[in-house]
Amino acid sequence: MAENPYEMALKQLKKAIDVLGYDHNIYDVLSKPQxxxxxxxxxxxxxxxxxxxxxxxxxxxxxxxxxxxxxxxxxxxxxxxxxxxxxxxxxxxxxxxxxxxxxxxxxxxxxxxxxxxxxxxxxxxxxxxxxxxxxxxxxxxxxxxxxxxxxxxxxxxxxxxxxxxxxxGVVTAKPVELWGSYGRIEATGYGVAVAAKFASRKYGLPFEGARVAIQGYGNVGYYSALFMHKWGAKIVAVSDSKGGIYNPEGLDPQKVKAFKERSGTVVGFPDAKKVISNEELLTLEDIDILVPAAIENVITGENADKVHAKIIVEGANGPVTPEADEILFKKGIIVVPDIIANAGGVIVSYYEWVQNLQGLQWKLNEVLKMLKDKMLSALYKVYRKYNKLDTDLRTAAYAVAVERVVNAMKLRGWI
Incomplete structure (x- = not known):
């Protein structure tokens, strides 16, 4: 049975609170919504x-x-x-x-x-x-x-x-014609690709030729595949809710997308060597980077030991459970957590909000450059915290995030 996501979020928060050395009062405040x-x-x-x-x-x-x-x-x-x-x-x-x-x-x-x-x-x-x-x-x-x-x-x-x-400015990710921002559609997938490239460089895996599997071929999965492919990685497997496809020689993300738009699924794509299930995609043996970009709780305590990827980049929210995190950490598999890996969407939403407040509209290349810079700045901060705390990347990312919120609450006199 899938873990309650709120219980999962509380476990992740508790772990960050503990490594930061905060008392239980901080946990009590942050564990409940306002x-x-x-x-x-x-x-x-x-x-x-x-x-x-x-x-x-x-x-x-x-x-x-x-x-x-x-x-x-x-x-x-x-x-x-x-x-x-x-x-x-x-x-x-x-x-x-x-x-x-x-x-x-x-x-x-x-x-x-x-x-x-x-x-x-x-x-x-x-x-x-x-x-x-x-x-x-x-x-x-x-x-x-x-x-x-x-x-x-x-x-x-x-x-x-x-x-x-x-x-x-009341909502973001509006159509471009209606005060939306260029780059918002690509943003989350672009950020995932930036995170994947950053992680591969930091952990000694050449990104050029890296073998990538992506679960979920909606907006996030597609743009993750597109940019990683453009930057030299090889997309060997993708899937959607109806199943997956695999080709060890690589798949063309744009051709797969065009086929899915015609047929409603990636299954049946003519250049695929074989059809695979979503579960098989997660446990492929010949991949370097795995991007779960579909739904939560897909890598659990039951299947984490079968994962062979060297790096997991969370395109979806909460695809790896806390139990799976422990197993993957012991196996030496790097997990770039959702709160930073898929932050591209909210970063460009922020840029859209700023443009709305100022009555501006920035060009696509300006937005993507600012997004890349913002993602890399955040990733470096998490990486430094990771080295300082000698823990996993998720706990390091949570520690950076929680510390900033706690400092703000202290300055405001809330705690």
Whole structure:
């Protein structure tokens, strides 16, 4: 059975608190979110019936600045999921040195079963329900699982109607035509690729020719593959929810994407040598870098011992459980944790927010250069903490993040 993500987040926090030598009072403060809002969203369906959906907005900590975090639409959304994700956003923003705290939202719904009109009415209803506790200086939502720039456009428009003026900075990852930022679509995958290249260099693995497997071929998986391929790595396996493909000679990320767009899956791609399962992809023997970029809890205490990759870069949130972390650490496998590996999205969301506040729009090459610099700065800080504490990279990243939040709380007189 998959571990409760909130319990997983608490274990990770406790480990960081212990290595930093903080007392239990700090843990007590940071283990609980500052606010949990649960809302009911009545939506008129196309057949005339009314269906009520449950939604959440969790605000974990705002010591460093406004709450920041995505909104996911998923039939399996629970309050504990959203609390854990909000906490992870606090650490992700902190380790990247952004002026943000952590927040997260979710609605329990299968959006694939909704018409476009039903999806719009749900989105507008959700943002109206949480409007009293969000805003450009308070809490800035963004996309997550099964939400996208169109949903952000509806969010922004509905919030602006409530305020009687355009408020573009209330959400990020909007369409470029509607105060969005160039580079936001590529951002998370680009950041994963930067993290992978950094880790391979630091741990003596030549990136040129490194063999890479990527679980999940949505936005993050695709752009991770694209940039790693451009920088000389060899993508030998990719997968989606329907299965995976493998070719020891390498796969062309753009051709795989084009095939998936036509067929709905990577399975059946003509240049693949064989079809593999998602579980087989995780445990391939001839890979150097593994990127789990799909869902949480895929590398666990049950399969971690079968992982052969030298480096794991977490494109998804929480793909490696704490039990798996212990096993991988003992095996000498480097895990670049999610709070830094996939921070590219929130970093460019920050850049979008800054552009909105100043009425600017930067060029793509400017955004990607700033993103690369920001990612490398954060990675070096984590690496130095890793060497100082003689621990794993995740604990080092959490230590950097928690320390920054605690210092802010102390300066503000909260603790």
């Amino acid at each position: 606010r949990i809002l649960e809302v009911s969203i009545p939506v008129k369906m196309d057949d005339g019936s009314i269906k009520v959906f449950v939604g959440y907005r969790v605000q974990h900590n705002d010591a460093l600045g406004p709450y920041k975090g995505g909104v996911r639409y998923h039939p399996g959304v629970t309050k504990d999921d959203v609390i854990a994700l909000a906490m992870w956003m606090t650490w992700k923003c902190s380790v990247a040195e952004l002026p943000y705290g952590g927040g997260k939202g979710g609605v329990r719904v299968d959006p694939r079963k909704l018409s476009m009109g039903e999806l719009e009415r749900l989105s507008r209803g959700y943002i109206r329900a949480i409007a009293p506790i969000i805003g450009p200086d308070v809490d800035i939502p963004a996309p997550d699982v099964y939400t996208n720039p169109q949903v952000m456009a509806w969010f922004m428009d509905e919030y602006s109607k409530l305020k009687g003026r355009n408020v573009p």
